[in-house]
Amino acid sequence: MLFYGFAVVALLTATVSAQARLWEQCNGGIGWTGPKTCVAGTTCYEWNPYYAQCLDAASPSTATTVRSTTTTTRATTLTTTTRSTVKTTTRSTTSSSSRSSSSSSRTSTVTTQKTTTTTTTKTTTSSGVCGTATFAPISAQSAFDALHPGWNIGNTLDAIPNEGSWNNPPITSAVIDAIKASGYKSIRIPVTWTHHFISSSPIWTIDPTWMNRVEEVVDMVLSKGLWAILNVHHDSWEWFDVTQFDNAGVEERFGALWAQIGDRFKCKNERLLFEPINEPPGTTDAHAAELNKLNDIFLTKINQAGGYNPKRVVTLSGLGQDTYKTINWFQRGTLYPNQPWGLQFHYYSPYDFIFRAWGKSTWGGADEKATLELDFSTFRGNLSGIPVVIGEFGGSPAGLEPAAAWRYFDWFTQMANKYHFSIIAWDNGDDLFNRTTLKWHNPAGQSVLINGAAGKKNALALGTTDGSVPQLSSAFIFHKVGTPVVSQTASYELNGNTLVSIKNGATALTSSQYSFSSTGVLTLTSSYLSTLYSTSSAPGVKAELTLTFSQGAFLTLTIVQWDVPVISQTNFANPTSDFRIPITWNGFNRVAAVRAVWDNGVYVSDDWTVWLPPLQQARWTFGNWGYEANSVVLWQSGADYLRSNKPAGVTNAILTWEFYPRDGYTPGSNAVNVTIGL
Incomplete structure (x- = not known):
């Protein structure tokens, strides 16, 4: 393992922090609300785009050495990338080498079943160097x-x-x-x-x-x-x-x-x-x-x-x-x-x-x-x-x-x-x-x-598996502000389970509020949903239902009234550090992806993503952007990338922030455009 920064989705309240001291963290990823500068005599050295630490200002070579060790590549194949990551509040990975062949002369019969754990009743005598300690x-x-x-x-x-x-x-x-x-x-x-x-x-x-x-x-x-x-x-x-x-x-x-x-x-x-x-x-x-x-x-x-x-x-x-x-x-x-x-x-x-x-x-x-x-x-x-x-x-x-x-x-x-x-x-x-x-x-x-x-055997919420638009998910019921309140469905792979109960907190839903088919289709009635939201009620999470099944895991169904989020400003010029844009979420407070193109329509990076499903084309990797409790963020690493890679004749980068429910990036979608002048 390495630093494992992975997506923290718990959205943290921003706080004002003092300067970091020697060895303390001075930058982080999603949710980082700690200090961004270091006390006198130390410098905030970046180990990777998601983690930085205050080191002795006289010893920058130390940080350079650390950075090189944290970006060691891992051998991978298809989808088995092991990662080089920073285990802070965001995740990122270096993955550039291809996985080696799986052939080996040591092949033999594949084990297909987990055996029952057995232990021995033999206990060593409690003597000698270990005194009364025992070991079986x-x-x-x-x-x-x-x-x-x-x-x-x-x-x-x-x-x-x-x-x-x-x-x-x-x-x-x-x-x-x-x-x-x-x-x-x-x-x-x-x-x-x-x-x-x-x-x-x-x-x-x-x-x-x-x-x-x-x-x-x-x-x-x-x-x-x-x-x-x-x-x-x-x-x-x-x-x-x-x-x-x-x-x-x-x-x-x-x-x-x-x-x-x-x-x-x-x-x-x-x-x-x-x-x-x-x-x-x-x-x-x-x-x-x-x-x-x-x-x-x-x-x-x-x-x-x-x-x-x-x-x-x-x-x-x-x-x-x-x-x-x-x-x-x-x-x-x-x-x-x-x-x-x-x-x-x-x-x-x-x-x-x-x-x-x-x-x-x-x-x-x-x-x-x-x-x-x-x-x-x-x-x-x-x-x-x-x-x-x-x-x-x-x-x-x-x-x-x-x-x-x-x-x-x-x-x-x-x-x-x-x-x-x-x-x-x-x-x-x-x-x-x-x-x-x-x-x-x-x-x-x-x-x-x-x-x-x-x-x-767990029952599982069904949803889109191929990246097509829109992305459907039975972990949610989404209702857009301004549209009529109608009955809605969520579908489940039952895997031999039967539904036992649905509860909103401690209150069980009644048969007049929902139906559940033998094939795993849950229908919440319009009359029940009307108790949670109306056509004009304020956006936000309205309820989290808990579904219990005859065996295995319970699942949750989050009911969200949503509208397109609002950001304070849509045009910005040449940011040179972490750049936070205040946001009113208007629904489920999580960024799903960011689409990044130059003003001539060319992808900012990874032009090969044109071959991926619609929800992945031109999307930017996570380490360049993030989000916090009250803002979306263009990290300095992302801003630096834009400046360093701007093609001749290009003036702006267009970043489209996409939210859940995901329905693309075109006008009218659940997304907002930010123009970065360079």
Whole structure:
């Protein structure tokens, strides 16, 4: 994983903030309301278009080095892009290399069914170095089964340089309790150690205070009866990168680090697993050979630390924790053959949907489902018999179009179960769970994930899957201001379910207010809808209905009265920094896409999108634009791109901001044009 900025859809209230201090964040993405400037003596250096940090003004080379490590490309194929992203409040990815061939001599029978978790009753004696601590040895497969499903504490202990640096509060016992109560069985604990070394070569000593804090979080998780994976995380950007740094230096520091981690955690029980390094960079045979060597160094150091480590389950990986790089290059070394182990990979595909690139807001066609299954079946077919956990996956049910997100995560969990992969959802604090309010950003999406992982058949909201106009979605009922109030429908794929109830809050709808057909068509009567809105009532979200089915997830149906949003000004000249345009939303407060053309009609970028469906043609990638509670934003990266790429003879760029419901960009559509003079 890397910085995972992904679409935060929770719209935050803008606040006035003081200047950021050394190491603090000084710019962010959607919803960023923190400081935009740094205190004297520091400079706001950009790590990528979505994250910047105050560094020593005298050391700009530091930021340059960091930037280069965060944009390492990942090998991909079709739609299995693993990402280079900033895990703050927005998401963006570098993806420029093609995925390598999936052929391998290690093919064998594909595992098609998840087995029942088994544990042993054998418990080691409580003696020696671990005192009264106990450890019940378990096979790697049984441990991996017990992880399913899991949750990542993202952007927290992995934040740079400290736990609170990336806009998340410190992890508390209440958060862990809430995650467990929601149905998760494990927590992956990403930790970045780079800024907590108090001495360097040849000592490389970790600050005891930081080690104590990491142990405190590990103990929180284990004390709740959950499983935990502890790793080395963003160090892969800063010093572990064998594509940029001397191998011997990386090996020395990596070995010293795992010697200390192994020693501190050697007496923890069997529910703690170790993961050597997150998304290790590399694209060549030589990089892969070095990673295989580093995996052996990791095993050596934890075994030398003793305690229960020789029996502890570990998760190993290939380059980038990428499926096809792992297939092609991963080799388990011969050291410590009795160490129980399995593999971990990460999955953020398809790129355009997960990261909302080029206007992609639909998912669920037969080809898309087949591609995801092909990725999973290829991995399993080449590496059969090995326990596997998907240690991160995305995107955010809170950020994507809801019906499409529900379909994606339902299929994802079905395929994970089919090919015997345990799953651990990535959460940067804005993706899934609000760690302050202890509420899920999209409860229905959370319900789909948990029930799908449990093998239950979820009912799903239907909608457009091919990018055609208009985009239909049964996650919503939309009514435009000024039109008559009529009955409206929403359609569902029942998957063997029957509807149990529909509620508006605590109040159940009656048979006079709706009907539901055997084929899954819900009809809300005009008389009921008239209680929520009228032809002339003010735009906005009018209700969120909850649909409960005979098994699986509950779904929500958001009822929105809408009109075209209003922006304060439609013509602007040559912005040179983040440019915020005040907006009155007039309905559902989310931007769906931005279409970008020059005033001569030529696409601003990505002219190949002419071959995509109508809702994606000429659409601009997400990192150039964003939105906040009361404004839409042209980020400085977008403004810089326009200035740098303006063709001769062109005076203006026309940016068309599109909203939900999506019905295109032509006059009369739910969209507004902004002219940027250059």
